[in-house]
Amino acid sequence: MSLKNINSNKSFEGWHKQYTHTSSVLNCEMRFAIYLPPQATIDTPVPVMYWLSGLTCSDENFMQKAGAQKLAAELGIAIVAPDTSPRGEEVADDENQAYDLGLGAGFYVNATQAPWKKHYQMYDYIVHELPALIEANFPVTKQRVISGHSMGGHGALTIGLRNPNLYQSISAFSPICNPTRCPWGEKAFSAYLGQNKEDWKAYDSYEILVQLSQHQPILIDQGSDDSFLKEQLKTESLLTLTSKNTAEITINIREGYDHSYYFISSFIESHLRFHAINLGLLEKH
């Protein structure tokens, strides 16, 4: 699994870098970005926040627009931003090139249905192949936290909750909270996972949380003026849960904010601080 460096930009005394590599899990060439804070050296490896982006995005949206690198450089946290689906001419796409199925819309699941299953194994890529690659090639520890936006917020919640030993804390912006009961999720899961809705539940954070008596700390920020809130995101499903659940989950409804990166950038530093506390880099106060 060799990496090819295709771009490097110094940023806040650290480095933003883009790489391509051949993914054996996804059966295609993939690109990812990493932000290495100035503290990251072989002698002083740093923990990693994995960031999962939303529909239509690549590794670039978060790195260019979120404004996360300043505080990541101060705290000493690396950030890894993978792509949102397998890519390439040989990879199946929606026949109408819809934005919410196929390329750019992997939904962080392992597809079981043709023609998707050959490449759309994003769950295994994020949980296993990519971290192994990162930990073998960069000055990072095995301490991981996970965050994401929209479809990537769904990915962060489901992947984090299903792997409590691998991710010390979970956060999300505007996550799709209950994909088995919203149009985006129903469309994608029907295609990738088939018609048996029982098979969908392993990728639905509401359904996972219902079954759990405890889990890692979770932080969610959601804009009140997000045009996708009621039909697609269903944050209210988690709000009903938290009233019954004693585990640590904080959901902030942010008045007047929308679904954009202007919203993410406004609150990303609070998410980095939340993860830094759970990584033992900052004290809680």
Added chain:
Amino acid sequence: MSLKNINSNKSFEGWHKQYTHTSSVLNCEMRFAIYLPPQATIDTPVPVMYWLSGLTCSDENFMQKAGAQKLAAELGIAIVAPDTSPRGEEVADDENQAYDLGLGAGFYVNATQAPWKKHYQMYDYIVHELPALIEANFPVTKQRVISGHSMGGHGALTIGLRNPNLYQSISAFSPICNPTRCPWGEKAFSAYLGQNKEDWKAYDSYEILVQLSQHQPILIDQGSDDSFLKEQLKTESLLTLTSKNTAEITINIREGYDHSYYFISSFIESHLRFHAINLGLLEKH
């Protein structure tokens, strides 16, 4: 001059908004973006930083990528980001659609040559029409500062220096410092201003500074690994000047940084603080 609001995003408790309007100076419809910090109300108007972007950019690059809004919200500074040229199907463009002439490459001059002069009057648009529109429609004072990147750094320096009563301070990232002696400037000025190189000097910050005994405070940041530094930007021309000039000009060469927005975002807060000091919002220390 009526404004049409086409986009609004809450950001750091203030608002990022995009507008279109018919420009009588440019003879076309134009788009700009404004960031209004939470302090900006009719009773408490705030000063404005005008940001001029570089080749190929629009109003969006700075607003999405620079990470300026957090500190602008803290300091109470509005930011206005105009487009980089006139736009529209009726507007002349380079016959090969080159990135460095025509659309996206207005160079902040008043063109005197056909076919450019009908629309390419960016100097007057930035200095006169746009601020009048901003000051008539938003809760801002007449206090202005100006900044920009690359071609926009050239614009900020030349416009600021030629209008000392209108701009209290000037800053630039990676500016084209001596456009009369670099390929980008020679190509654009030949087209827009004609072959008489004497006519070019009014749009060359080095040539303007040579003639001035005093000027507003200037702050420039330049990456040492900027691939355009030697051939296009010619920062060394200003460095020779400052050794002879007692006026206030600071040029920071930033080791390892390139020409990208990763560089701008790394140092934008120091530029906002510099302008805040010159606007009397912060004390110098």
